[in-house]
Amino acid sequence: MNNRSTSRFLVSALVGAMSASAVAAQWEALPEVAPSPADNPITPAKVELGKMLYFDPRFSATGTVSCDSCHNVMEGGDDHRSTSMGVHGEVGGRNAPTVYNAAFHSSQFWDGRAASLEDQAKGPVVNPVEMGMKDLDSAVDRLRAIPGYRKHFAAAFGDEDPVTADNAAKAVAAYERTLITPDSPFDRYVTGEKTALSEQQVRGMQTFDQLGCTSCHSGANFDGPSLPVGQPMLMKFPTFADNPYVAEYHLMDDKGRAAQTGKTADEHLWRVPTLRNLGYTAPYFHNGSVKNLDEAVRVMAKSQLNKDLSDAQVADVVAFLGGLDGPFPVQIMPRLPATPGDLLP
Amino acid sequence: MNNRSTSRFLVSALVGAMSASAVAAQWEALPEVAPSPADNPITPAKVELGKMLYFDPRFSATGTVSCDSCHNVMEGGDDHRSTSMGVHGEVGGRNAPTVYNAAFHSSQFWDGRAASLEDQAKGPVVNPVEMGMKDLDSAVDRLRAIPGYRKHFAAAFGDEDPVTADNAAKAVAAYERTLITPDSPFDRYVTGEKTALSEQQVRGMQTFDQLGCTSCHSGANFDGPSLPVGQPMLMKFPTFADNPYVAEYHLMDDKGRAAQTGKTADEHLWRVPTLRNLGYTAPYFHNGSVKNLDEAVRVMAKSQLNKDLSDAQVADVVAFLGGLDGPFPVQIMPRLPATPGDLLP
Numbered sequence: 001m002n003n004r005s006t007s008r009f010l011v012s013a014l015v016g017a018m019s020a021s022a023v024a025a026q027w028e029a030l031p032e033v034a035p036s037p038a039d040n041p042i043t044p045a046k047v048e049l050g051k052m053l054y055f056d057p058r059f060s061a062t063g064t065v066s067c068d069s070c071h072n073v074m075e076g077g078d079d080h081r082s083t084s085m086g087v088h089g090e091v092g093g094r095n096a097p098t099v100y101n102a103a104f105h106s107s108q109f110w111d112g113r114a115a116s117l118e119d120q121a122k123g124p125v126v127n128p129v130e131m132g133m134k135d136l137d138s139a140v141d142r143l144r145a146i147p148g149y150r151k152h153f154a155a156a157f158g159d160e161d162p163v164t165a166d167n168a169a170k171a172v173a174a175y176e177r178t179l180i181t182p183d184s185p186f187d188r189y190v191t192g193e194k195t196a197l198s199e200q201q202v203r204g205m206q207t208f209d210q211l212g213c214t215s216c217h218s219g220a221n222f223d224g225p226s227l228p229v230g231q232p233m234l235m236k237f238p239t240f241a242d243n244p245y246v247a248e249y250h251l252m253d254d255k256g257r258a259a260q261t262g263k264t265a266d267e268h269l270w271r272v273p274t275l276r277n278l279g280y281t282a283p284y285f286h287n288g289s290v291k292n293l294d295e296a297v298r299v300m301a302k303s304q305l306n307k308d309l310s311d312a313q314v315a316d317v318v319a320f321l322g323g324l325d326g327p328f329p330v331q332i333m334p335r336l337p338a339t340p341g342d343l344l345p
Numbered sequence: 346m347n348n349r350s351t352s353r354f355l356v357s358a359l360v361g362a363m364s365a366s367a368v369a370a371q372w373e374a375l376p377e378v379a380p381s382p383a384d385n386p387i388t389p390a391k392v393e394l395g396k397m398l399y400f401d402p403r404f405s406a407t408g409t410v411s412c413d414s415c416h417n418v419m420e421g422g423d424d425h426r427s428t429s430m431g432v433h434g435e436v437g438g439r440n441a442p443t444v445y446n447a448a449f450h451s452s453q454f455w456d457g458r459a460a461s462l463e464d465q466a467k468g469p470v471v472n473p474v475e476m477g478m479k480d481l482d483s484a485v486d487r488l489r490a491i492p493g494y495r496k497h498f499a500a501a502f503g504d505e506d507p508v509t510a511d512n513a514a515k516a517v518a519a520y521e522r523t524l525i526t527p528d529s530p531f532d533r534y535v536t537g538e539k540t541a542l543s544e545q546q547v548r549g550m551q552t553f554d555q556l557g558c559t560s561c562h563s564g565a566n567f568d569g570p571s572l573p574v575g576q577p578m579l580m581k582f583p584t585f586a587d588n589p590y591v592a593e594y595h596l597m598d599d600k601g602r603a604a605q606t607g608k609t610a611d612e613h614l615w616r617v618p619t620l621r622n623l624g625y626t627a628p629y630f631h632n633g634s635v636k637n638l639d640e641a642v643r644v645m646a647k648s649q650l651n652k653d654l655s656d657a658q659v660a661d662v663v664a665f666l667g668g669l670d671g672p673f674p675v676q677i678m679p680r681l682p683a684t685p686g687d688l689l690p
Contacts, residue, residue, distance in 0.1 A: 055419055064430045069409065073678070074400055080684040085409050089434035282686040291686035333418070333676045339425040341627040341636035 028220035029187040034103035034177040040170045045155040050175025052334040053168055059139045061132035062087045071099040076280025082288030090129035095288035098281050101274050103177040104221040110286045111257040112232025112271040117173035136165040148337020185323040197323045204320030207313050212305050222275035234269040238303035245299045249289040279325040293318050373565035374532040379448035379522040385515045390500040395520025397679040404484045406477035407432045416444040421625025427633030435474035440633035443626050446619050448522040449566040455631045456602040457577025457616040462518035481510040493682020530668040542668045549665030552658050557650050567620035579614040583648035590644045594634040624670040638663050
């Protein structure tokens, strides 16, 4: 290759790269592996332990509520209730977000108050209306009282005092990083399988983009641009509050991030949720007030973009969103260690 | 082989068969396959559907309680509580029996009031303190409202109106017939692997027999002799009621079968439970009042056989019973069909 043809090649490669990059920036397939923090790399032993802990109801006050109770991985990673029910039939204030692909969020909870999956995992254990333990130490006491767990903690974290709340949270987080759904029809479409989406779905994809949905729901997980861990992608919802949906669905009853920070500037700020697996995660929004996806699409268009969609536009966008569903990982059920009699209440 | 040696061979074979049969009558390995009724043979489609239904919490009033909530197959097939907790934090009156090897019982529930697994499966759905549905029709309405179930019912039961309560119960029963634990150390021991039990376990096995435990806890499942389906193996507990355990553990507060039938003759009659997997199913007895297996063994010896055991006898019997634990079947988690928005409360 002489200098001239090298230049032509470089220009051509550059144009190709630019156009590929322009497309890739807008439509990205979900990675096959979720990112992990440097101090908690995924290992099989950690994932297996995390799966056991995730399904174990013994770390709730009544022994009846596990992570999986509200984030049911056998369905869509949530609980299909408007707001979740924890110990003693207590009901929480917000809709359970799906655990699937939570590994790709830059922050956790609806208000982004937890930086990481590790931080998040400890929250529900001590929440009085979720798992209702008095404190994390009580939960760790129960863990230590189950001899069968010790070898799993040692395999995952070494032999020196491995049974700690931090290690339990790390194991649960490692397991949750395996709960991802790459290879959806959308992912296959954007990586070249042009028949993976139907004509209507492709039309819906264009509509979704042209309406401006992608201004927030961008990136491979449709939860906003890639931000450093702990920096939530927050948006005001509703942005346009002068529409009847706001009263009908009580969209402003909960002040969002401000309920946590107390700051006026944080009122009605919410972490942008993923749009993957919506077919499995009804009802919708932070309060689970909207049952059907078509209505959720209308509410979002009106409240965030001040747009009224035609029925055809709604149908196309809903069809497109269906292309973001699954496939869910095939999982072996964990075996939980036996409860020693002395642990029983 | 001439006639004479044929005779000798036959005699020898006969003696061998007789002694094998004498041993087999007393100590039987659990069959590798559970019996099924003629009108509900096990098929893979039925088992798969049954597993989905077993894990699905949507057929409870609150959408939070499934069969697995109280009969957790990831642990010992029960819930490690004294008595179970159902919808709205309601607490039932009896200890959840393990689902493992229930397929071998000739009747179900602690009082034997259900003839079969099919009959049993419908009970908790409409029990107000368990799953709390108004009636079975309401549960079937929910089933029918989940389109993803239809194809699984059709695969299991054919296309003509397959989504019924009876078929749901048949599918759950078919799944439960796969929840069996042959090949425990005990099973391997009695089928010839003489090192499968330790010396102490073998000693405990002899003690168990000599004390007379086998007079009720006989058969491969240690739940009594093989009886026709629907004919419960009932025994009075406590038989000897003049001991301090009776008050301490409230053994006579619940009248057992009489609470169901109203007959004086049925007072304190209980179905003889299996002794398999006791290491995973603490606490013990119909009211879950005894936390530890050694104490449960003492209580049984005193209340049923009027015998006081030495600590060494208790330790040996407990060691033997440990040889009846597991192994549990490896299971793939079911995938539950999506909840359509219209089904949501």
